[in-house]
């Protein structure tokens with residue numbers, strides 16, 4: 591797990607470098623996480639990820655708003671989110687509860703069709719295919735559901751596409767990050783992580799591991815690692831435990847039929863591998 595070793599090697603300064611939001615136009619919402627990104631992105635002020643722990647231990651979590659660590663600042667608070675397909679009114683999200691605090695990595699797993707992508711589309715972009723019928727989504731204290739996609743981006747959300755290597759311009763974020771930090775270095779200022787350069791606090795990464803071989807997966811893991819700072823958080827949507835072997839999440843949430851039915855620490859992925867989703871939903 592080279593990504594962890596790299597990032598634990600640096601000790602954090604007394605205070606993290608200042609955040610620099612709004613340094614990019616609104617279109618920066620849609621960047622692609624590069625499978626070729628390297629660990630050079632690991633920000634120097636990042637603390638050991640091992641210090642970030644989930645206080646829940648594979649407990650049932652019909653309302654996973656239950657505090658992971660109340661001393662931390664919540665970034666994203668989703669409560670009772672329900673949504674239907676706009677055209678047919680079929681309900682897909684049936685009361686999602688989720689809290690992501692600063693500096694945490696969360697993973698959402700679940701069977702095909704459980705509602706993971708719908709959740710990310712509703713939260714991130716307010717996708718027109720869906721209508722929110724209830725609940726709330728608060729990001730940094732603001733009601734996200736009232737915001738246009740551009741406003742969500744400016745508020746500090748970042749989303750990656752699925753299948754990153756199929757998207758042209760895959761290295762944009764690498765280039766942007768390097769160019770920005772080169773200038774900061776020249777000015778004698780501390781370098782920033784990619785999310786800070788983007789002015790984003792939370793990255794939602796939807797199935798960034800789909801179709802990747804093990805080597806590409808390691809590169810993606812390094813890139814995800816490089817997105818983190820003590821203030822930034824990552825919410826990953828994934829099918830595969832193998833990604834969670836190289837990126838140890840603070841918490842794993844299991845989604846089933848439009849709800850999060852269980853929240854636990856990274857050991858939950860092992861339970862899934864050994865016993866499958868059925869064992870969890872049947873408990």
Ligand SMILES: Nc1ncnc2c1ncn2[C@@H]1O[C@H](COP(=O)(O)OP(=O)(O)OP(=O)(O)O)[C@@H](O)[C@H]1O
Pocket residue numbers: 675682700701702703704705706707708709719829
């Ligand atoms: N725009 C849509 N029109 C019709 N059905 C939809 C639409 N969006 C989602 N669905 C249905 O809602 C359910 C949840 O879909 P969603 O893509 O969110 O699940 P998922 O957990 O991300 O699945 P996967 O792991 O296969 O990507 C599925 O049954 C899907 O067919």
